[in-house]
Amino acid sequence: MNLAYIPSPGFSKFTIGPVTIHMYAICILIGIVFAVWILSVRWKKDGGTFDQVLDTTLVAVPCGLVGARLYHCITTPEAYFPPTGNLINILKVWEGGMAIFGGIGVGALAAFLWCRHRRYPFALLADCIAPALMVAQAIGRLGNWFNQELYGMPTTLPWGLKLNDADAIGKTEICYDGQPCPSGTLFHPTFLYEMIWNLVGAAIIVWLGHKLVTVLKAGQQFAMYMMWYGLGRTWIESIRINYSSIVLGLRINVWTAIIVFILGCILFVVLWRLGPDTADLTGRLQAVTAEEAARLEHQGDGHASGEASDDAAGHAADVADVSGQTADGDEAKRPETGEPETAPSDNR
Template sequence: MNLAYIPSPTVSQFHIGSLTIHVYALTMLLGIIAAIWITSVRWKRYGGTFDQILDTALVAVPCGIIGARLYHVITTPERFFGPDGDWVEIFRIWNGGLGIWGAIALGALGAWAWVRHRHYPMALLADAIAPALLVAQAIGRLGNWFNQELYGKPTTLPWGLKLNTEGSAIGNAEQCYDGATCPTGTLFHPTFLYEMIWNLIGAALIIWIGHKAVRALKAGSLFALYVIWYTAGRTWIEMLRIDFSHEFLGLRVNVWVSIIVFVLGVIAFVVIQRCGKPTPLLAEKLRTVTEIEERDAARAKGGPDAKHGGGGNAGARAADTQDSPHESR
């Protein structure tokens, strides 16, 4: 008999009138809000504004959600298109099923397209968002706890996860995803908690490294460290999970993806140190872009800066800083 364990919630949703609120969706929303706030605080230190981050988020977040869902659909197609599949389930993201790799890939693509249009330094944005992503992912894992999904192998450790047999949580009918027979009361590795702790430690480390080595590391280095840290943890955590997953050469697909992305992260870190631009230089460019945007906004409103003739196209003028004498530093 286990005297200590982590209990599972008995519900994963609640109702306000006729509206159904899914806790999984709330954790996603809270994670997004936290990421925007943390990123904006860090971005302001580089010389940017909250509005710049908010505008970028309005593009990147929808792209990230779509990418996350597409990754899940592509890697588990039988759930949606198999003999027992239901393609309409693709749109029911509150039932779980978002792949972080798809979110990062398509979200980053959307962010890159927007910041390129606005002439913000992408490498600075990547560094600003690196710890924010880890915090957001940590918060999002709480949704797995409420859904009783994506837990690990059986364990006798005192922090094992105990599933409930009542309520509407997904885990009710999925005690052992791998088909094994699990006795009543079996505890499982709380992989959601492992990843939460790993991600929060990583966020703290990235912030600390950023403060200590801001001039030693080239812009973009912190994002590469995020990739390295997250994939290192995801590899061993993924190997604990027992939910259904396609395998290749005896390893889960997400394990292979983590290993490959980890290697790419290490390569990116080395390349950035050799070919990247200094953070202070890009911060100077960002401050220039911000100043031009603020003058243009003042001119549009007929503000005091209008009489000085400052303005013009912010993006075009900011692009000119690329060829300034500072570039050769």
């Protein structure tokens, strides 16, 4: 009997009136808030503004959420597509099933297109968001804990995860040699492993970015993120026992993690040789920010001038109206035609 273990939460959702709120969604939202805050702090240090961050977030986050869901559904088609699955299950995001690889891929593409449209240096944005993503992912993993999902193989370690949901226990594919897990079995808390891995990675990226600020090229911090997360996800994914498509003897997400790690290495080397200097992109961002500020100021001046013109026109109309009323009053005092005017008195 294990005397020490990590307990699972006794709830995964709560209600406020007729509204049901899932902890999985709350964890994702909290992660997004932290990511936006970290990104904003780093972006403003390079000469950007919070409005630029907010606009980019409003484009990238919805696209990222859609990408995360689609990647999960495509890589585990049995639950979502006929003949074994139901398409309506794709919409049941509160039950879990958001794959970070799809979210980062589609979200990054959306952010890239938006940056091209607004002339923001995307490589600089990628560097600023690298540690922010790792923190957001760490917080988001708490959603797996509340849902009692994506845990690892059985373990006797004192930090093993104890499940209290019979449905969650029933989702395990293997226990000991593929046999059903006995009561009281503990599992590797892979959500916790990934949380710690991501937070350590965020700290390393920030530290190296500060230490090698004059050496690193723009985009290399994001390449570090790809390498670090790809490496960690490779071993963490290898000890999970939830259902997953198998390709050439490995879980499909293990292959994806390996590919992300390799692409990160390639990107790091290419940027080292051919990448733009961070200082140059910082100067470009500052110039774009100055242009946006000048444009807003000009629009404000134009609006103020328009209001002044409207006030002047209104004042002129009032004057004309008053003059007209005065003229009408004078005419009213004149005698009608044929009526003799009163002779002026002679006070000699």
